[in-house]
Amino acid sequence: MRQILMIMAAMLLTCCSKESDVKAQPAQGTDDMGKTLVVYYSYTGNCKDIVTELTKQITADVLEIEPAEKGLKYEANNYALGTQLLNAIKANPDDADSYPAIDPVNVSLDGYKNVIIVTPLWWSQMAAIMQTYLFNNKMQMAGKTVAMIVSSYSSGISGVVNDANRLIPDVTWAGDALWINNSNRSNSSALIEKWLPTQNFQTSGNLEQKLYLTIGGVTKTATLVNNTSTEALVEQLKNGDITYEAHDYGNFEKVGPLGYTFPQNNEQINTVPGDLILYQGSNLCIYYDTNSWNFTRIGKLDNMTQADIKTWVNAGGGNVTVTLSIKDPTTKVSTAKADVGENVTYTLQGTLAQAGTKGFVIENGKKIFR
Ligand SMILES: Cc1cc2nc3c(=O)[nH]c(=O)nc-3n(C[C@H](O)[C@H](O)[C@H](O)COP(=O)(O)O)c2cc1C
Incomplete structure (x- = not known):
């Protein structure tokens, strides 16, 4: 009787084979990761728990891979099955038929910048079911930034990393895989929290790039627009600040040569106070009044009135x-401090603070309130 019940249960599970689909997780956290897909397989539930922890810390869609064949064959801890499936793959890793069938996955990777694989380790290799997914999606994975979390009882994960490299050779690895095992499993939330920042995930690209402009010791910020001119400017500024001399022109702008030539994205612009404009690819104009010309928009000063400007x-x-910089000058002050000796205090604008200055100041490289 018991046997009949088990067979019925197996048949029920088998007939309920479905298409794997993406389950969207609610937005969590404030990271700037680009659109991310977590792909996981879990035989006995550990990887599922890891995904639950992971998606508390990042915003991601989640795709569960399931074997096409369910029921008794995939009863928890069927170690013999694991050996059998892995041996079939090992015998002929380039043949699709060597891989165990999985439920159809109706999820395009287009639009995902990052993929995080969460997989169990089987006999020091990647679980066969996850191998099928990666084998089938080698082309779609190419060019993605990929991270991996591997769950084992105690075995090290280098074999799983090798499998991943074989199955999806054309991805960019975000960093080292995270290994969660039986002895650190209860700590998985903290492990993931520590691991995530070590991964070089692709960002959403929506971050507002700030430019810091300092005149007479007073630093203001501007928000850059997104074009090839600002990209080139930011690239140049990664090598160091640009300092240039600007003169007054036309009663509407302060303009000067940057000493570099950047790509132009010229268009007819009616300027307003606060506009930052690239003129002829090599001059930066800070607008304090209106003008109309064909030139390149760079950005806009943040929160400044015309009188302030x-x-x-x-x-x-x-x-x-x-002086133009892409680094917050308050950080720069902390590096410059060593040159001028100890006990020098700066305002948040980067100027020397008068003795007795109250409020936030930079002292010995640290932002303090006094
Ligand atoms: C078929 C099979 C083979 C396994 N082989 C190993 C192994 O070689 N070394 C090890 O430390 N754990 C091994 N395990 C244990 C799993 O890697 C571990 O329990 C993992 O956390 C399971 O993840 P899951 O619960 O998401 O399926 C094996 C488990 C199975 C089912």
């Missing part, structure tokens, strides 16, 4: 020295 750039007055 005019004072800051010495509108209508003599030349000013402008």
Whole structure:
């Protein structure tokens, strides 16, 4: 009787084979990871728990891979089955028929920048079911940034890493795989939290790039637009700040040569105060009044009134020295500190603080309140 019940249960499970689908997780956290897919297989539930922890910490869609054949064959801890499936793959790893069938996966990887694989280890290799998914999706995975979490009882994961490299050779690895085993499993939340920042995931690309402009010791921020001109400018600034001399022009701008030539994305622009404009690819204009010309938009000063801008750039007055940076000068102060000795205190704008200055200041490289 018991045997009949088990067979019926097996038949029920088999007939309920379904298409694997993406389950969207609610947005969690504030990371800037680009669209991410977590793909997992779990035989006895450990990887499923890992995915639950992972998706508490990142925003990602989740795709569970399931064997096409269910029921008794895949009863938990059927170790003999694992050996059999892995041996078939080992015998002929380039043949699709060597891989165990999985439920059809109706999920395109288009649009996902990052894929995180969460897989069990079987006999020091990647679980056969996950191998099928990667084998079938080698082309779709190419070019993705991929990270991996491997769950084993105690065995090291180098064999699983080798399998991943064989199955999806054309991906960019985000970093080292995370190994969760029986002795650290209860700590998986903390392990994942520590591991995530070590991974070089692709970002959403929506981050607002800030430009720091300093004139007369006063630093203001601007938000850059997204074009090939700003990309090139930011690339140049990664090598170091740009300092240039700017003169007044036309009663509407402070302009000067950057010493570099950047790509132009010229268009007819009616400027407003605060606009940052690239003129002829090599001059930066800080606008404090209106103008209309065919040139390249770079960005806009953040939260400054026209009066603020005019004072800051010495509108209508003599030349000013402008320093452009992509680093927050408060950080830079901490590195510069070593050059000028101990006990030097700066304002958050990067100027020397007067003795007795109250509020937030930078002291010995640290932001403190006094
Ligand atoms: C077929 C099979 C083979 C396994 N081989 C190993 C092994 O060689 N070394 C090891 O440490 N754990 C081994 N395990 C244990 C699993 O890797 C471990 O329990 C893992 O956490 C299971 O993940 P899951 O619960 O998501 O399926 C094996 C498990 C199965 C089912």
